[in-house]
Amino acid sequence: MGKKRRRLYEDSSAEDTSAHVVNGVDKMNWTFESMPPHLKKYWAARYSLWSRYDSGIVMDEEGWYSVTPEAVGRYITDRCAGVIDSRLGEGASLTSTVVDAFCGAGGNAIQFAARFGKVIAIDIDETRLRCAKENARIYGVSDRIEFIHANYLDILPTLNPKPAVIFLSPPWGGPSYRSQATFQLSSIEVAPSKSSSVPVGGYELIQRSLPPQCDMCMFYAPRNSDVAELSTALGNSSDGNSGVGVNVEIERVFLNGRDKVLLGISVRQ
Numbered sequence: 731m732g733k734k735r736r737r738l739y740e741d742s743s744a745e746d747t748s749a750h751v752v753n754g755v756d757k758m759n760w761t762f763e764s765m766p767p768h769l770k771k772y773w774a775a776r777y778s779l780w781s782r783y784d785s786g787i788v789m790d791e792e793g794w795y796s797v798t799p800e801a802v803g804r805y806i807t808d809r810c811a812g813v814i815d816s817r818l819g820e821g822a823s824l825t826s827t828v829v830d831a832f833c834g835a836g837g838n839a840i841q842f843a844a845r846f847g848k849v850i851a852i853d854i855d856e857t858r859l860r861c862a863k864e865n866a867r868i869y870g871v872s873d874r875i876e877f878i879h880a881n882y883l884d885i886l887p888t889l890n891p892k893p894a895v896i897f898l899s900p901p902w903g904g905p906s907y908r909s910q911a912t913f914q915l916s917s918i919e920v921a922p923s924k925s926s927s928v929p930v931g932g933y934e935l936i937q938r939s940l941p942p943q944c945d946m947c948m949f950y951a952p953r954n955s956d957v958a959e960l961s962t963a964l965g966n967s968s969d970g971n972s973g974v975g976v977n978v979e980i981e982r983v984f985l986n987g988r989d990k991v992l993l994g995i996s997v998r999q
């Protein structure tokens with residue numbers, strides 16, 4: 731075998747790739763040997779990312795380094811369902827809607843769909859959205875996920891009724907986030923909505939997504955985030971007239987004894 735790395739949407743005329751294309755997604759055939767050096771550590775973690783990896787999970791490069799590990803996705807889902815059930819009544823999560831604003835390859839959306847009534851999974855990147863669709867099929871939860879190829883900032887004002895949960899896991903600027911002593915929300919830049927030309931930073935992204943836009947907003951943050959800044963962002967709705975109070979919590983999540991991520995949580999009082 732040559733060392734050629736397979737990509738999503740390879741030109742099928744270029745080589746014998748047609749057998750790999752399923753529902754518009756190239757199965758890619760990632761192997762340890764074919765992965766670029768900076769991604770090899772994620773190959774070793776593949777079953778921690780997806781217990782059904784061998785059933786045909788698809789990811790592109792950004793998918794590999796940003797997907798939420800399965801156990802963390804399950805924990806996040808349980809945490810959100812617990813809040814919604816205690817706020818809205820036992821079992822309320824089963825009929826409630828979660829918006830996964832930056833769904834990527836589906837690591838969170840798929841776990842949410844196993845517990846909530848409906849998931850709206852949004853991604854601006856068509857390739858990753860197709861990965862998420864295929865991965866949801868593998869986990870048998872496609873019927874509870876509505877996939878939307880769009881900019882979350884364009885969808886946010888159209889959400890009616892308001893969802894119970896808005897989950898935010900935007901790009902952090904790649905794996906190099908780790909080289910910053912303290913990660914600031916200004917390192918996050920989300921493409922502007924159609925009505926604006928100015929990118930939206932992490933602080934404003936959080937503020938726009940807080941109650942009353944939902945009952946609960948969760949932000950998936952780098953483990954080296956500035957906790958004080960995160961708490962302030964989660965406590966301050968940009969809708970100054972909403973009169974809605976929130977409780978804020980920051981949780982550190984460990985996986986196999988290793989510090990993984992922070993969860994910033996804002997819940998309507």
Ligand code: MGP
Nearest residue numbers: 795796797798799899900901902903904905950990991
């Ligand atoms: P990591 O630092 O790349 O992995 O990301 P790890 O295994 O902790 O690295 P180590 O070698 O330092 O131990 C930690 C977690 O953050 C990953 O499991 C992803 O879920 C998440 N993650 C990483 N990045 C670069 C992003 C990102 O840009 N966006 C989002 N939403 N999540 C990310």
Ligand code: SAH
Nearest residue numbers: 798832834835836837838853854855881882
């Ligand atoms: N939680 C996901 C990973 C998210 S990575 C998982 O577990 O798989 C962040 C994703 O945000 C990327 O797929 C990127 O394409 C998407 N994204 C970036 N800007 C966006 C925007 N404005 N609206 C929607 N998605 C966006």
